[in-house]
Amino acid sequence: MKLEEIGGQPCSVARALSVIGDGWSLMLIRDAFYGRTRFSEFVAHSGAQKTVVSDRLKRLVADGVFARVEHPDHPGRPEYRLTTMGEDLAHVLLALSAWGDRWLDKGEGAPIRIVHRACGHDAGPRIVCGHCGGELDAGNLRAEAGPGFPVDGPAIFGGHR
Protein backbone atom coordinates (compact mmCIF):
# COMPACT_ATOMS: atom_id res chain seq x y z
CA MET A 1 0.00 0.00 0.00
CA LYS A 2 1.19 3.53 -0.68
CA LEU A 3 1.15 6.14 2.06
CA GLU A 4 -1.42 8.19 0.14
CA GLU A 5 -3.79 5.23 0.36
CA ILE A 6 -3.94 4.87 4.15
CA GLY A 7 -6.53 7.65 4.19
CA GLY A 8 -9.11 4.90 3.67
CA GLN A 9 -8.70 3.86 7.31
CA PRO A 10 -11.34 5.25 9.70
CA CYS A 11 -8.67 7.05 11.72
CA SER A 12 -7.88 10.75 11.54
CA VAL A 13 -4.18 10.16 12.14
CA ALA A 14 -4.03 7.89 9.08
CA ARG A 15 -6.07 10.36 7.04
CA ALA A 16 -3.86 13.27 8.09
CA LEU A 17 -0.72 11.28 7.23
CA SER A 18 -2.15 10.36 3.82
CA VAL A 19 -2.09 14.10 3.03
CA ILE A 20 0.88 15.49 4.97
CA GLY A 21 2.69 12.38 6.26
CA ASP A 22 5.57 12.59 3.88
CA GLY A 23 8.44 14.23 5.76
CA TRP A 24 9.30 16.53 2.87
CA SER A 25 5.73 17.79 2.77
CA LEU A 26 6.00 18.73 6.43
CA MET A 27 9.33 20.46 5.73
CA LEU A 28 7.66 22.59 3.04
CA ILE A 29 4.82 23.40 5.44
CA ARG A 30 7.43 24.37 8.05
CA ASP A 31 9.11 26.66 5.53
CA ALA A 32 5.76 28.26 4.74
CA PHE A 33 5.28 29.01 8.45
CA TYR A 34 8.78 30.54 8.42
CA GLY A 35 7.66 32.91 5.66
CA ARG A 36 8.76 31.18 2.46
CA THR A 37 6.41 31.43 -0.51
CA ARG A 38 8.43 30.74 -3.67
CA PHE A 39 9.55 27.52 -5.27
CA SER A 40 13.21 28.58 -5.20
CA GLU A 41 12.96 29.41 -1.48
CA PHE A 42 11.48 25.99 -0.69
CA VAL A 43 14.32 24.36 -2.64
CA ALA A 44 16.96 26.47 -0.86
CA HIS A 45 15.69 25.90 2.68
CA SER A 46 13.96 22.53 2.89
CA GLY A 47 16.92 20.41 1.76
CA ALA A 48 14.66 18.58 -0.70
CA GLN A 49 15.55 18.13 -4.35
CA LYS A 50 13.75 20.26 -6.94
CA THR A 51 11.74 17.35 -8.28
CA VAL A 52 10.61 16.47 -4.75
CA VAL A 53 9.61 20.07 -3.96
CA SER A 54 7.71 20.29 -7.22
CA ASP A 55 5.88 17.02 -6.66
CA ARG A 56 4.97 17.75 -3.03
CA LEU A 57 3.79 21.31 -3.71
CA LYS A 58 1.57 20.02 -6.51
CA ARG A 59 0.04 17.40 -4.23
CA LEU A 60 -0.41 19.79 -1.32
CA VAL A 61 -2.16 22.27 -3.62
CA ALA A 62 -4.44 19.49 -4.90
CA ASP A 63 -5.26 18.50 -1.31
CA GLY A 64 -6.03 22.08 -0.27
CA VAL A 65 -3.10 22.66 2.11
CA PHE A 66 -1.39 25.23 -0.13
CA ALA A 67 -2.89 27.69 -2.61
CA ARG A 68 -0.91 28.55 -5.73
CA VAL A 69 -1.34 32.24 -6.43
CA GLU A 70 0.20 34.62 -8.93
CA HIS A 71 2.09 37.54 -7.43
CA PRO A 72 0.16 40.67 -8.52
CA ASP A 73 3.33 42.54 -9.45
CA HIS A 74 5.03 39.57 -11.06
CA PRO A 75 2.60 37.67 -13.25
CA GLY A 76 3.93 34.26 -14.08
CA ARG A 77 5.81 34.01 -10.78
CA PRO A 78 3.70 31.71 -8.66
CA GLU A 79 3.66 31.87 -4.88
CA TYR A 80 2.59 29.08 -2.58
CA ARG A 81 0.67 30.15 0.49
CA LEU A 82 -0.89 28.08 3.24
CA THR A 83 -4.67 27.96 3.08
CA THR A 84 -6.77 28.07 6.25
CA MET A 85 -6.53 24.28 6.25
CA GLY A 86 -2.75 24.57 5.97
CA GLU A 87 -2.42 27.22 8.68
CA ASP A 88 -4.44 24.94 10.93
CA LEU A 89 -1.39 22.64 10.93
CA ALA A 90 0.32 25.09 13.30
CA HIS A 91 -0.48 22.76 16.20
CA VAL A 92 1.16 19.79 14.47
CA LEU A 93 4.29 21.85 13.86
CA LEU A 94 4.29 23.18 17.42
CA ALA A 95 4.04 19.66 18.79
CA LEU A 96 6.87 18.45 16.54
CA SER A 97 9.00 21.43 17.50
CA ALA A 98 8.39 20.96 21.24
CA TRP A 99 9.27 17.26 20.99
CA GLY A 100 12.44 18.07 19.06
CA ASP A 101 13.35 20.71 21.67
CA ARG A 102 12.95 18.17 24.47
CA TRP A 103 14.68 15.17 22.93
CA LEU A 104 16.98 16.34 20.16
CA ASP A 105 18.52 19.61 21.34
CA LYS A 106 22.00 18.06 21.81
CA GLY A 107 22.15 19.73 25.22
CA GLU A 108 22.35 23.17 23.64
CA GLY A 109 18.81 24.38 24.29
CA ALA A 110 16.11 25.04 21.72
CA PRO A 111 17.58 26.24 18.41
CA ILE A 112 14.50 28.33 17.76
CA ARG A 113 12.23 30.09 20.23
CA ILE A 114 8.54 30.20 19.42
CA VAL A 115 7.16 33.35 20.99
CA HIS A 116 3.48 33.89 21.79
CA ARG A 117 3.03 37.42 20.49
CA ALA A 118 -0.01 38.11 22.65
CA CYS A 119 2.02 37.86 25.87
CA GLY A 120 5.57 38.15 24.52
CA HIS A 121 6.85 35.01 26.27
CA ASP A 122 8.01 31.61 25.07
CA ALA A 123 4.93 29.81 23.80
CA GLY A 124 6.13 26.56 25.46
CA PRO A 125 2.95 24.87 24.25
CA ARG A 126 0.81 22.86 26.66
CA ILE A 127 -1.80 20.46 25.30
CA VAL A 128 -4.88 20.51 27.49
CA CYS A 129 -8.31 18.89 27.52
CA GLY A 130 -10.92 21.03 25.79
CA HIS A 131 -13.42 20.05 28.50
CA CYS A 132 -11.63 20.27 31.85
CA GLY A 133 -8.36 22.02 30.94
CA GLY A 134 -6.19 19.25 32.41
CA GLU A 135 -2.90 18.34 30.74
CA LEU A 136 -3.14 15.53 28.18
CA ASP A 137 -0.52 12.83 27.90
CA ALA A 138 -0.19 9.23 26.74
CA GLY A 139 -1.16 7.90 30.16
CA ASN A 140 -4.54 9.60 30.56
CA LEU A 141 -6.13 9.10 27.14
CA ARG A 142 -8.35 6.38 25.75
CA ALA A 143 -9.45 5.80 22.14
CA GLU A 144 -12.93 4.56 21.29
CA ALA A 145 -15.18 4.48 18.23
CA GLY A 146 -16.45 7.93 17.33
CA PRO A 147 -19.55 9.06 15.39
CA GLY A 148 -17.77 8.60 12.07
CA PHE A 149 -16.54 5.06 12.77
CA PRO A 150 -18.17 2.59 10.37
CA VAL A 151 -20.36 -0.11 11.92
CA ASP A 152 -18.36 -2.79 10.12
CA GLY A 153 -15.07 -0.97 10.56
CA PRO A 154 -11.77 -2.75 11.05
CA ALA A 155 -10.15 -3.30 14.43
CA ILE A 156 -8.10 -0.14 14.20
CA PHE A 157 -7.23 0.25 17.83
CA GLY A 158 -6.61 -2.13 20.70
CA GLY A 159 -9.34 -2.70 23.24
CA HIS A 160 -12.15 -1.60 20.95
CA ARG A 161 -13.30 -5.02 19.80
Added chain:
Amino acid sequence: MKLEEIGGQPCSVARALSVIGDGWSLMLIRDAFYGRTRFSEFVAHSGAQKTVVSDRLKRLVADGVFARVEHPDHPGRPEYRLTTMGEDLAHVLLALSAWGDRWLDKGEGAPIRIVHRACGHDAGPRIVCGHCGGELDAGNLRAEAGPGFPVDGPAIFGGHR
Protein backbone atom coordinates in the same frame (compact mmCIF):
# COMPACT_ATOMS: atom_id res chain seq x y z
CA MET B 1 19.62 15.10 0.69
CA LYS B 2 17.88 12.26 2.48
CA LEU B 3 15.15 12.97 5.02
CA GLU B 4 17.31 11.42 7.77
CA GLU B 5 19.92 14.08 7.06
CA ILE B 6 17.79 17.19 7.67
CA GLY B 7 18.45 16.77 11.40
CA GLY B 8 21.59 18.82 10.83
CA GLN B 9 19.45 21.96 10.54
CA PRO B 10 19.21 24.06 13.72
CA CYS B 11 15.43 23.58 13.84
CA SER B 12 13.57 21.18 16.11
CA VAL B 13 10.91 20.51 13.47
CA ALA B 14 13.60 19.34 11.03
CA ARG B 15 15.30 17.30 13.75
CA ALA B 16 12.01 15.67 14.77
CA LEU B 17 11.20 14.87 11.14
CA SER B 18 14.66 13.35 10.62
CA VAL B 19 13.64 10.75 13.24
CA ILE B 20 9.88 10.30 12.83
CA GLY B 21 9.05 12.24 9.66
CA ASP B 22 8.50 9.21 7.51
CA GLY B 23 4.74 8.62 7.36
CA TRP B 24 5.08 4.90 7.95
CA SER B 25 7.07 5.56 11.10
CA LEU B 26 4.23 7.69 12.41
CA MET B 27 1.73 4.96 11.49
CA LEU B 28 3.73 2.46 13.57
CA ILE B 29 3.83 4.95 16.45
CA ARG B 30 0.06 5.39 16.09
CA ASP B 31 -0.39 1.63 16.26
CA ALA B 32 1.74 1.48 19.39
CA PHE B 33 -0.54 4.08 21.02
CA TYR B 34 -3.47 1.88 19.99
CA GLY B 35 -1.93 -1.00 21.90
CA ARG B 36 -0.02 -2.94 19.24
CA THR B 37 3.33 -4.38 20.29
CA ARG B 38 4.19 -7.20 17.85
CA PHE B 39 5.70 -7.13 14.39
CA SER B 40 2.76 -9.07 12.93
CA GLU B 41 0.29 -6.60 14.47
CA PHE B 42 2.12 -3.63 12.98
CA VAL B 43 2.04 -5.32 9.58
CA ALA B 44 -1.67 -6.13 9.89
CA HIS B 45 -2.79 -2.66 10.99
CA SER B 46 -0.44 -0.07 9.56
CA GLY B 47 -0.91 -0.94 5.90
CA ALA B 48 2.87 -0.96 5.41
CA GLN B 49 4.72 -3.82 3.75
CA LYS B 50 6.71 -6.20 5.96
CA THR B 51 10.05 -4.89 4.72
CA VAL B 52 8.96 -1.33 5.51
CA VAL B 53 7.73 -2.25 9.01
CA SER B 54 10.99 -4.09 9.69
CA ASP B 55 13.14 -1.21 8.47
CA ARG B 56 11.21 1.49 10.34
CA LEU B 57 11.05 -0.45 13.62
CA LYS B 58 14.80 -1.02 13.46
CA ARG B 59 15.46 2.68 12.90
CA LEU B 60 13.00 3.80 15.59
CA VAL B 61 14.65 1.42 18.08
CA ALA B 62 18.08 2.82 17.13
CA ASP B 63 16.80 6.36 17.64
CA GLY B 64 15.26 5.57 21.03
CA VAL B 65 11.57 5.90 20.14
CA PHE B 66 10.80 2.19 20.55
CA ALA B 67 12.40 -0.38 22.82
CA ARG B 68 12.68 -3.96 21.60
CA VAL B 69 11.96 -6.28 24.51
CA GLU B 70 11.53 -10.01 24.85
CA HIS B 71 8.17 -11.13 26.16
CA PRO B 72 8.92 -12.84 29.51
CA ASP B 73 6.61 -15.80 28.76
CA HIS B 74 7.64 -16.10 25.13
CA PRO B 75 11.39 -15.82 24.76
CA GLY B 76 12.36 -15.16 21.19
CA ARG B 77 9.14 -13.27 20.49
CA PRO B 78 10.13 -9.61 20.52
CA GLU B 79 7.75 -6.85 21.41
CA TYR B 80 8.13 -3.22 20.46
CA ARG B 81 7.12 -0.73 23.11
CA LEU B 82 7.27 3.04 23.07
CA THR B 83 9.97 4.45 25.31
CA THR B 84 9.37 7.60 27.37
CA MET B 85 10.69 9.52 24.35
CA GLY B 86 8.18 7.67 22.16
CA GLU B 87 5.24 8.19 24.51
CA ASP B 88 6.10 11.87 24.53
CA LEU B 89 4.93 11.90 20.89
CA ALA B 90 1.33 11.73 22.17
CA HIS B 91 0.98 15.47 21.51
CA VAL B 92 2.09 15.09 17.89
CA LEU B 93 -0.45 12.31 17.36
CA LEU B 94 -3.19 14.31 19.11
CA ALA B 95 -2.50 17.30 16.88
CA LEU B 96 -2.54 15.14 13.74
CA SER B 97 -5.75 13.47 14.86
CA ALA B 98 -7.49 16.75 15.67
CA TRP B 99 -6.48 18.19 12.27
CA GLY B 100 -7.77 15.08 10.51
CA ASP B 101 -11.02 15.30 12.48
CA ARG B 102 -11.51 18.91 11.39
CA TRP B 103 -10.54 18.65 7.74
CA LEU B 104 -10.84 15.05 6.61
CA ASP B 105 -13.90 13.63 8.37
CA LYS B 106 -15.95 13.44 5.13
CA GLY B 107 -18.82 15.06 7.01
CA GLU B 108 -19.31 11.98 9.15
CA GLY B 109 -17.79 13.19 12.39
CA ALA B 110 -14.63 11.96 14.04
CA PRO B 111 -14.01 8.26 13.33
CA ILE B 112 -12.32 7.86 16.70
CA ARG B 113 -13.01 9.68 19.96
CA ILE B 114 -10.05 10.44 22.16
CA VAL B 115 -11.33 10.50 25.73
CA HIS B 116 -9.55 12.25 28.59
CA ARG B 117 -9.80 9.58 31.26
CA ALA B 118 -9.36 12.01 34.13
CA CYS B 119 -12.64 13.79 33.33
CA GLY B 120 -14.34 11.24 31.07
CA HIS B 121 -15.06 13.72 28.27
CA ASP B 122 -13.77 14.17 24.73
CA ALA B 123 -10.19 15.36 25.02
CA GLY B 124 -10.78 17.86 22.15
CA PRO B 125 -7.21 19.07 22.62
CA ARG B 126 -6.46 22.77 22.94
CA ILE B 127 -2.92 24.04 22.47
CA VAL B 128 -2.21 26.86 24.88
CA CYS B 129 0.70 29.08 25.81
CA GLY B 130 2.72 27.67 28.69
CA HIS B 131 3.12 31.19 30.07
CA CYS B 132 -0.27 32.90 29.81
CA GLY B 133 -2.61 30.02 28.91
CA GLY B 134 -3.90 31.75 25.76
CA GLU B 135 -4.75 29.69 22.68
CA LEU B 136 -1.90 29.34 20.19
CA ASP B 137 -2.43 29.53 16.45
CA ALA B 138 -0.53 30.46 13.30
CA GLY B 139 -1.49 34.12 13.62
CA ASN B 140 -0.09 34.82 17.08
CA LEU B 141 3.30 33.13 16.99
CA ARG B 142 6.73 34.38 16.03
CA ALA B 143 9.95 32.40 15.53
CA GLU B 144 13.31 33.77 16.58
CA ALA B 145 16.79 32.39 17.28
CA GLY B 146 16.86 30.38 20.51
CA PRO B 147 19.74 29.54 22.89
CA GLY B 148 20.77 26.56 20.72
CA PHE B 149 20.88 28.49 17.44
CA PRO B 150 24.45 28.64 16.08
CA VAL B 151 26.01 32.09 15.75
CA ASP B 152 26.82 31.37 12.12
CA GLY B 153 23.59 29.44 11.53
CA PRO B 154 21.76 29.48 8.21
CA ALA B 155 18.75 31.67 7.50
CA ILE B 156 16.28 29.04 8.56
CA PHE B 157 13.27 31.22 9.06
CA GLY B 158 11.98 34.38 7.47
CA GLY B 159 12.41 37.68 9.28
CA HIS B 160 15.32 36.48 11.38
CA ARG B 161 18.10 37.89 9.27
